[in-house]
Amino acid sequence: MDTILVIVAIVLLAAAGFVMGRRRAVVRSGGVSRSLHSLPNYHGHFVALWSAVPALILLVLWLPLEPTLAMNAALDYFQQHIAEANNLETIRQSKLALLLGLSPDQTTIRLEDLAADQFGLLQTEIRNMAAGGASTGHAAFMQEVADVYSGYRETSYILMFVVCLALAGAGAGFAWTRIAPEMRARNHVERAITWFMILCSTVAILTTVGIVLSLLFEAMRFFAQIPVTDFIFGLHWSPQTAIREDQVGSTGAFGAVPLFAGTILISLIAMCVAVPVGLFSAIYMAEYADNRVRAVVKPILEILAGIPTVVYGFFAALTVAPFFRGVGESIGLDVSSESALAAGMVMGIMIIPFVSSLSDDVITAVPQSMREGSYGLGATKSETITRVILPAALPGVVGGILLAVSRAIGETMIVVMAAGLGANLTANPLEAVTTVTVQIVTLLVGDQEFDSPKTLAAFALGLVLFLMTLCLNIIALHVVRKYREQYE
Amino acid sequence: MTHLRNDPEQQHEYPETTAGKPTVDGDAKVAARGANVFYGAKQAIKEVSLDIAPNEVTSFIGPSGCGKSTFLRALNRMNDIIDICRVTGDIRLDGEDIYDRKVDVVQLRARVGMVFQKPNPFPKSIFENVAYGPRIHGLVAHKDELDEIVHTSLERAGLLGEVKDRLETPGTGLSGGQQQRLCIARAIAVSPEVILMDEPCSALDPIATAKIEELIDELRGNYTIVIVTHSMQQAARVSQRTAFFHLGNLVEMGDTETIFTNPEHKLTQGYITGRFG
Amino acid sequence: MTTNAGSVTTPKEKMRATLKHRYAAEKRFQAYGIAAILIALAMLVTLFVTIIGNGFTAFQQYTVHLDVTLYPQDIDPDGTGDPEVLSKANYQSAVNDAMYALFPEATDRQARRAVRELISPGANYVIRDMVMDDPSLVGQRISVRVPLASEYDQVLKGNVDPVVDFTAFKEGSTSVDWSLSPEERLISEKQADYLQQLIRQGEVEASFNRWFFTNGDSRQPELAGIWGAAVGSMFTLMVTLALSFPIGVSAAVYLEEFAPKNRLTDIIEVNINNLAAVPSIVFGLLGLAVFLQFFGMPRSAPLVGGLVLTLMTLPTIIIASRAALKSVPPSIREAALGVGASKLQCIFHHVLPLAMPGMLTGTIIGMAQALGETAPLLMIGMVAFVVDIPGSPLDPATVMPVQIYLWSDSPERAFTERTSAAIMCLLGFLILMNAAAVLLRKRFERRW
Secondary structure (H helix, E strand, O other): OOHHHHHHHHHHHHHHHHHHHHHHHHHHOOOOHHHOOOOHHHHHHHHHHHHHHHHHHHHHHHHHHHHHHHHHHHHHHHHHHHOOHHHHHHHHHOHHHHHHOOOOOOOOOOHHHOOHHHHHHHHHHHHHHHOOOOOOOOOOHHHHHHHHHHHHHHHHHHHHHHHHHHHHHHHHHHHHHHOOOOOOHHHHHHHHHHHHHHHHHHHHHHHHHHHHHHHHHHHHHHHHHOOHHHHHHOOOEOHHHHHHHOOHHHHOOEOOHHHHHHHHHHHHHHHHHHHHHHHHHHHHHHHHOOHHHHHHHHHHHHHHHHOOHHHHHHHHHHHHHHHHHHHHHHOOOOOOOOEHHHHHHHHHHHHHHHHHHHHHHHHHHOOHHHHHHHHHOOOOHHHHHHHHHHHHHHHHHHHHHHHHHHHHHHOOHHHHHHOOOOOOOOOOOOOEOOOHHHHHHHHHOOOOOOOOHHHHHHHHHHHHHHHHHHHHHHHHHHHHHHHHHHOO | OHHHHHOOOOOOOOOOOOOOOOOOOOOOOEEEEEEEEEEOOEEEEEEEEEEEOOOOEEEEEOOOOOOHHHHHHHOOOHHHHOOOEEEEEEEEEOOEEOOOOOOOHHHHHHHEEEEOOOOOOOOOEHHHHHHHHHHHHOOOOOHHHHHHHHHHHHHHOOOHHHHHHHOOOEHHHOOHHHHHHHHHHHHHOOOOOEEEEEOOOOOOOHHHHHHHHHHHHHHOOOOEEEEEOOOHHHHHHHOOEEEEEEOOEEEEEEEHHHHHHOOOOHHHHHHHOOOOO | OOOOOOOOOOHHHHHHHHHHHHHHHHHHHHHHHHHHHHHHHHHHHHHHHHHHHHHHHHHEEEEEEEEEEOOHHHHOOOOOOOHHHHHHOOOHHHHHHHHHHHOOOOOOHHHHHHHHOOEOOOHHHHHHHHHHHOHHHOOOEEEEEEEEOHHHHHHHHOOOOOEOOHHHHHOOOOOOEOOOOHHHOOOOHHHHHHHHHHHHOOOEEEEEOHHHHHOOOOOOHHHOOOHHHHHHHHHHHHHHHHHHHHHHHHHHHHHHHHOOOOHHHHHHHHHHHHHOOOOHHHHHHHHHHHHHHHOOOOOOOHHHHHHHHHHHHHHHHHHHHHHHHHOOOHHHHHHHHHOOOOHHHHHHHHHHHHHHHHHHHHHHHHHHHHHHOOHHHHHOOOOOOOOOOOOOOOOOOOOHHHHHHHHHOOOOHHHHHHHHHHHHHHHHHHHHHHHHHHHHHHHHOOOO
16 A cells, blocks of 8 residues: 555645745734744744644554454454355365365364464465465455455555545644744744654663563563573573474473583684784784874774674685684594684684774773883883783773673674584584574574474573673673773 | 063074083083974974983973973983984983983883873882882892882882881872872882982972972982972972073073072073063 | 892893893784784785685676577467566577577487586576567567576686686687596586587677676576665665664754753663664564564565664664764854754754764764674565565565575575675675765864
């Protein structure tokens, strides 16, 4: 349906309201704009807002409701007129039987008995047919249902169009009558804008609330089937086999310890690369390099931060992993082609600029007087750095590293492309391990049934991931902020 | 005399007497001849020649931006850490050119210590602050020696009595005056020959200032001290000799008493009588 | 005046003794710093060299020249010209006939099959698209270039065994350098012969790979293109920009200029900083649970992708916009308020225009992040295999990074090449966006 048409109509009406509001303000003021409390433009905006905002709110509320109501009507129709005993034979011979999961001895069709996914499929089918999709293999009466559906939608659309425009017109009319020289149009408009801004500010909070609620809600459903302790302390992770054997709770196949271990192993390797390289390059940039070198090298290093992670993942899988494997073979070591080492190292490269720019910030924040004090005693540069500057900057550097760890833990694409899928509880970096993020992706990409523990497990893992990174972030941000305050 | 302040381009008559002529009778500890300091294209110090006598307190005075701090920092090459700074001319410590290529900056700074305008203790314990110098210079072989140096230095800086029970507490937790004395103790710990003090009391209250001044007077017996100060009273109280700088030039140098009671140059007179600056 | 009177050596001598050691340590330390920078730079160079080395050949495609006769009775027997008929017609036999015409001696089934396999299995689509564009071609003999099958293309590009030199082949050389055993070879000796024959006839040519830039995804690497993904990315970014910029700027203005200092705004502030560091995949989970499941929005749609990326980039934009607002000196506000402007007028007339370059820079950087983001989009089903170019933000689509991910999973060597080429395109876009941000910052940089 062309919702856009409705929106355009509302906007046009609002624009007209603006012009008329403006003109009326001028007329009411008798052409003496000084006698107006607010400029004519504000009166125009006042009318435009009154016309557009209520109509748009109605539209936004209507849109998600409309298909649901139409679908309910269509399903009603299906239940009442189609699912009759004398239609049963026709249904049995059409594709619909498959869709409804009709068993041979069934004599009635009750929609409320349908399983969730079959019910979903039926709805999709109705929607497709209403949208003009081919009705291959269905009994002709399915078209009736689809027609009911599209009929409702059409009526609803026309109704929505009329009601929205009426509301827009009414709003504009109401505002128009209120225009008077002494009306505080500017204050009204400004209040509306302020409320809009407040609304925008709360989006961030709503996002967090949304994240927490959706993760918690789905994770609770998961933990209703799998005990929390099994999840947190279990050593065996194999969601696929658990599904097949259909005995989810008892197998303990959702033990997430190998995932945590794999995540930590890869993050550790990443940190072993990123911390020394990032820290030392930050030190060199801040304390040794002259301006010319800094002006060239710094932006080049920052390119590393701008490269999408999927590129790193490709690089790890295509170049780094085979390289390690080759090196391993030549010295007689068995290196997995999805080794934690390769994934961790490439992740480390990705994090280098993160560590170095945060360290650079904290190192340059150490007051110059500290350096002078040290040089004044005859310390060399390196002595000054290692004995005065780094100890002074330590909280800041640690905060930065914590943020980097949180990023490593949450990094997805590199590990999805370069780390393994099999949950392998090992500390050997040459073997393949899997991580929390890899498992979330594997569990959720592809066809999903929403109630299976397999899908819900992804949310439980997401919750763990969110909580882990949240803790790290809060601690890190706190440490860094305290550090900054110290030198301000 | 506002024009003196407002018009730095105006040509003043600077006396020829100081240029190239020793101002101390005996052997000078530090001697500068025709020293210039540049920040990029800007010349901050112009052809300064002066001598600093051993075991005396010499004070540098002059209006803000006259280059006295710059010159002080040239004496232990602290200016080296500023990229665009360049020093020409001849500055000697015990007859040795400190800007010679063979001279090691690290060693030089150990011989010519420095105390800064704002107390800048390291964010470490009091003990570690003082021990820092001896440690990096490898002056001590074992803990006992280090303890001894730290105690002696704190003692000499007149701080030991106040802090001896809390040597492990952070140096940043001390009061401003104590922090500055800690910085002096830190400088003393490496046994310097000269101590440069860049307005050491400007961040302190009068009582703390009095203590530092007392300390400077005591230290004179063992060290050569150069102090930059904004306060003429302080220069008169603590120093034996005084040099007056103006817009990068050394105007006059001599016995503190002479400078303050009977200056040769009218710029000096104008400054000390408070007509500008 | 030595402090340690009992010792034999003076401090000066002691100092001199340790000096050499200290300077060595200094040199070492400095070397670590240089080494660290060199390592980072080396990694960057390796990455670029690998990508470019693997990818630049994808911009070229070996094609075969075919004379295809389009008999009306095969394609449009009734002469309707109806697009429906044209799109469903059988072009394969016309293509096959054209190929057989090049190899008259190949008559048995096996030989004919080998001949057919020389060109892309999707060659018929190339013809179909031409006919759809110009129905008058039906009944004509047309001369087209169709892509060589990807295996042969890769062989000629020297990416896989055997090594076949195109120029030498063209001049009649028959030496094929086999280094793999027959079972491992991508093409057989017989197929190599056919290829050689085709080249000697002058029918094979390397040309610019236009399919890569105009097609959507395809199972046939030689016909797979990034245009579909690029359009998907464009729709997604449009939605993201349309939502995140106004919301981000409004939130920043409110928090910076209006918000009272209280618990709530403190929470919002901490919250925004934390959101900026939440793993992107968590946003994907949010999108899956809230947008898809709860609101029932369509899977794989750029609209939903844009919504998720909006939530993800908002913190970046808000933080950058607040910094930009902070950098506008209070004197400007005082001046405006002093002449009787309302607070909002002051902000809209004076503060916002001055802060706008900074806000735009932050927005571009946020958009660049969104363009390179993959993980959250996997969660909301933008990993579908999408052949058609999406026409609106509601059509199923994929985006460039996801396309890269999908191709990198394909085993064919030709897809590796195309993955790298797609990465080059993506990086190109990112470089453009970042350059725009840098320019903007340079152009409008203001010092107060």
